[in-house]
Amino acid sequence: MSRxxxxxxxxxxxxxxxVLALAATGVGVSAVSITGLSLAGENGDAKNDGQPLVLSLxxxxxxxxxxxxxxxxxxxxDRKLAARxxxxxxx
Amino acid sequence: MSSHREAPEISKDPVADSSDLYAFVSPDDPDTVTLIxxxxxxxxxxxxxxxxxxxxxxxxEIHIDANGDARPDVTYQFRFRTELRNDRTFLYNxxxxxxxxxxxxNRRQFYSVTKVxxxxxxxxxxxxxxxxxxxxxxxxxxxxxxxxxxxxxxLKTGEKVFxxxxxxxxxxxxxxxxxxxxLRPFQxxxxxxxxxxxxAGKAVNATDKTNVHSIAIQVPLxxxxxxxxxxxxxxxxxxxxxVWTSASxxxxxxxxxxxxxxxxxxPQVQVSRLGNPLFNEVIVxxxxxxxxxxxxxxxxxxFAGFVATPELGALLPALYPGLFDNLAALNKTKExxxxxxxxxxxxxxxxxxxxxxxxxxxLQADMLRLNTAIPPAKKENxxxxxxxxxxxxPNGRRIADDVVSISLRAIAGxxxxxxxPDFEPDAAAAAVEQGLSIKDASAGLLKKFPFLGxxxxxxxxxx
Numbered sequence: 001m002s003r004x005x006x007x008x009x010x011x012x013x014x015x016x017x018x019v020l021a022l023a024a025t026g027v028g029v030s031a032v033s034i035t036g037l038s039l040a041g042e043n044g045d046a047k048n049d050g051q052p053l054v055l056s057l058x059x060x061x062x063x064x065x066x067x068x069x070x071x072x073x074x075x076x077x078d079r080k081l082a083a084r085x086x087x088x089x090x091x
Numbered sequence: 092m093s094s095h096r097e098a099p100e101i102s103k104d105p106v107a108d109s110s111d112l113y114a115f116v117s118p119d120d121p122d123t124v125t126l127i128x129x130x131x132x133x134x135x136x137x138x139x140x141x142x143x144x145x146x147x148x149x150x151x152e153i154h155i156d157a158n159g160d161a162r163p164d165v166t167y168q169f170r171f172r173t174e175l176r177n178d179r180t181f182l183y184n185x186x187x188x189x190x191x192x193x194x195x196x197n198r199r200q201f202y203s204v205t206k207v208x209x210x211x212x213x214x215x216x217x218x219x220x221x222x223x224x225x226x227x228x229x230x231x232x233x234x235x236x237x238x239x240x241x242x243x244x245x246l247k248t249g250e251k252v253f254x255x256x257x258x259x260x261x262x263x264x265x266x267x268x269x270x271x272x273x274l275r276p277f278q279x280x281x282x283x284x285x286x287x288x289x290x291a292g293k294a295v296n297a298t299d300k301t302n303v304h305s306i307a308i309q310v311p312l313x314x315x316x317x318x319x320x321x322x323x324x325x326x327x328x329x330x331x332x333x334v335w336t337s338a339s340x341x342x343x344x345x346x347x348x349x350x351x352x353x354x355x356x357x358p359q360v361q362v363s364r365l366g367n368p369l370f371n372e373v374i375v376x377x378x379x380x381x382x383x384x385x386x387x388x389x390x391x392x393x394f395a396g397f398v399a400t401p402e403l404g405a406l407l408p409a410l411y412p413g414l415f416d417n418l419a420a421l422n423k424t425k426e427x428x429x430x431x432x433x434x435x436x437x438x439x440x441x442x443x444x445x446x447x448x449x450x451x452x453x454l455q456a457d458m459l460r461l462n463t464a465i466p467p468a469k470k471e472n473x474x475x476x477x478x479x480x481x482x483x484x485p486n487g488r489r490i491a492d493d494v495v496s497i498s499l500r501a502i503a504g505x506x507x508x509x510x511x512p513d514f515e516p517d518a519a520a521a522a523v524e525q526g527l528s529i530k531d532a533s534a535g536l537l538k539k540f541p542f543l544g545x546x547x548x549x550x551x552x553x554x
Contacts, residue, residue: 052354054343068343068357 057082093261093368093494095132095298098380101363105131106146107338109365110303111261114334114459114487117309118467119539123251124315126153126167127307127490127541128336128365132259134302137549140183142225143256144200145171145304149338150359153308156333157317161389161456165315168205168213169254169306171222173198184224188232191221191241199224202254204246204308216246222255226302228550235545243540251309256302257543258534260490262527265297268495272403272410276526282410294526299533300547306336307541312463325464326441331449333438333458334487335366335388361385366457367435367485368494373403374435388456391436395455398435399427404502414519418504421514430506434485439476443509447481461487473528477505490542496524 056066063079095110096102110132117125130151134143145151150170154163177185177197186195200222207213223242226235243253267273271283275292278284313321315332323330342357364384365371374397375383383394400422408419433439436455441448449460468482473493475483477500484492500506503520529536534544 052345052348052356054345054354054356056343070356071341071358073342073357 055085057085060086093263094365094370094372095261097372098384099377100381101384104362105133106144107149107340107363108132109336109338109363110259111368112334112336112365112459112488113490114332114461115489116312116461116463116465116467116482116487117540120309121466122321123309123311124332124461124463125307125309125540125542126155126334127305127543128153129257129259129261129303129305129543130338131304132301133298134256134259134304136226136300136302136547136552138225139227139549140181142183142198142227142549143302143304144173144198144225145169145202145222145254146340147171147173148344148355149340151306152337152339153306154335154337155315156388156451156456156458157315157329159328159331159333159451159454161333161387161391161451161454161458162209163207164209164317166207167250167308167310168207169202170205171200171202171254172219173200184227184231187230188224188227188238189234191223191238196224200255204250204252206248216248216250217244217252220244220252220254225256226546226548228548230550232548235548239545249311249314251540253305253307253541255304256546257305257541258532258546259298259301259303260529260532260534260536260543261298262296262493262529262532263298263495264294264525264527266295267292268525272406274499274523274525276524277411277414280411280414282412294531296527296531299531300552302546303543305541305543307543309540316463323464325446325462326448327464328450328452330462330464331438331451331460332463333366333388333451333456333460335364335458337361337365337387338363361387364388366459368488369498370435370457373498374398374401376402388458389454391457392455394457395432395436398431400425401428401431401502404428404504407503411519415503415517417515417517418520421504421507428507429510431501433510434501434506439485439509444476444481447476447486449486459488460485474500477501490536491529493524493528495527499523499525 054068058064058066060082063077063082065076067074093111101108109130111129113127117123131143153167155165157164183198184196188196201219203218204216205213206216223238242255245251267275273281273284275294278292279288313319317329339359339361341355342360345354348354371380371383405422408415438450438460440450449462465481468480472478472480475492475497477497483489484494484497503523504516505520507514536542536544
């Protein structure tokens with residue numbers, strides 16, 4: 001395993017128990033439909049087109065999401081999207 | 092146990108649970124090192140129709156550090172794929188399995204081997220290598236040994252690999268040890284046991300007649316040494332490698348998707364790790380064990396305090412009154428156990444034991460450290476280096492090494508004189524043992540790769 005990847009794993013450590021997963025396909029959001037997002041560490045991967053994408057709303061007040069797609073995770077912030085998703089899920 | 096179900100979270104995820112790791116210069120080919128990582132522990136052989144297998148959704152890895160920075164210079168990755176041949180039967184096999192491509196074998200596993208170098212470059216060494224089946228029984232698999240031999244693959248790059256079911260060769264009296272630290276040979280001297288027993292007991296191997304799934308690879312030594320040399324001297328820093336295994340899963344899994352398939356996405360996150368036997372099991376406190384499993388060895392400095400003042404070292408004098416008085420006195424000094432820090436976290440430096448070192452530098456990391464210049468012993472001593480056999484644990488780990496007793500003796504103070512010549516170990520420190528040997532692992536061992544014995548069959552076990 002590469003040193004770089006191993007370090008990335010360490011930084012990205014997150015207990016499986018802590019992951020709040022929302023199947024993006026289930027709430028009508030897909031990678032191409034998300035607009036106006038501020039991406040951190042975005043790494044597009046064309047081969048993942050059409051594959052499920054999962055959002056984890058880590059901080060509702062700040063609108064901080066972890067977005068899981070393929071073998072990648074990126075962090076985005078979008079308060080409006082957070083509010084829409086919370087409304088859609090009745091929270 | 093060595094690392095069977097050693098932490099709360101991984102105890103519920105056996106497919107990704109690393110239970111034992113072995114690293115030794117191969118007695119069947121001394122120019123190579125054999126690395127074996129066991130997963131899926133404590134298998135009851137009679138487990139049809141869903142026999143045990145590797146996880147298709149788990150990334151299994153064996154890492155080798157060649158320069159002492161506790162980061163991998165070579166990693167071998169193993170990824171598995173399960174195929175169902177017949178979707179109209181509930182059976183694992185519909186007739187005798189006499190070959191690895193038998194049409195009677197319904198549920199088969201295949202795997203790929205990928206090598207990753209220090210710069211992160213991945214090279215797929217092999218794809219679609221067949222695993223052997225589980226040992227269902229003599230009617231289903233008339234010649235299991237032949238099938239297992241056929242599942243040993245030699246790669247074009249020189250490595251030899253095997254992945255599949257084996258008999259678990261780890262021996263431990265689990266029932267006694269976790270019943271208030273009892274060792275049956277000394278049960279009549281135990282604080283509580285002396286009220287129940289007036290005789291020494293006979294140890295029980297709790298893992299006998301269980302199977303595991305093993306990933307074994309035999310690698311030419313020059314491919315794992317830092318300088319690529321075929322010959323090195325034992326005193327050379329380049330003779331020592333550090334080894335550990337890990338299992339990782341994708342970070343997110345969403346079950347019950349509308350089309351029936353689970354969604355598994357995100358980066359791989361480590362859920363299991365194993366270097367030295369018993370490290371996470373008896374050194375790391377329960378509250379920290381899951382965290383330890385998620386981290387690489389390069390982060391182990393944060394656990395050094397648990398090695399320097401091991402909980403078990405304080406328990407021994409209390410559990411066995413009068414037998415460990417010198418250890419109790421040592422504990423009272425609150426001096427860090429430099430002997431254990433060296434054995435487990437940095438390796439033993441040159442000059443402490445005649446003709447031996449397996450030091451990887453100052454960085455504290457739990458790795459199985461192997462001096463690859465030390466040839467296999469002609470006659471193994473189950474107590475390894477503590478017993479004068481420099482080819483055994485903690486110089487790497489052989490299958491027959493009694494790592495439970497070696498660790499007990501070290502924690503009891505037998506290795507303190509390495510760093511403190513004035514300390515006199517208690518007589519019990521040189522005598523304490525669990526009372527088992529590889530002979531109590533009734534499957535026996537093979538004399539050649541992959542060394543672990545034929546798995547117990549489901550027809551005959553349990554009997």
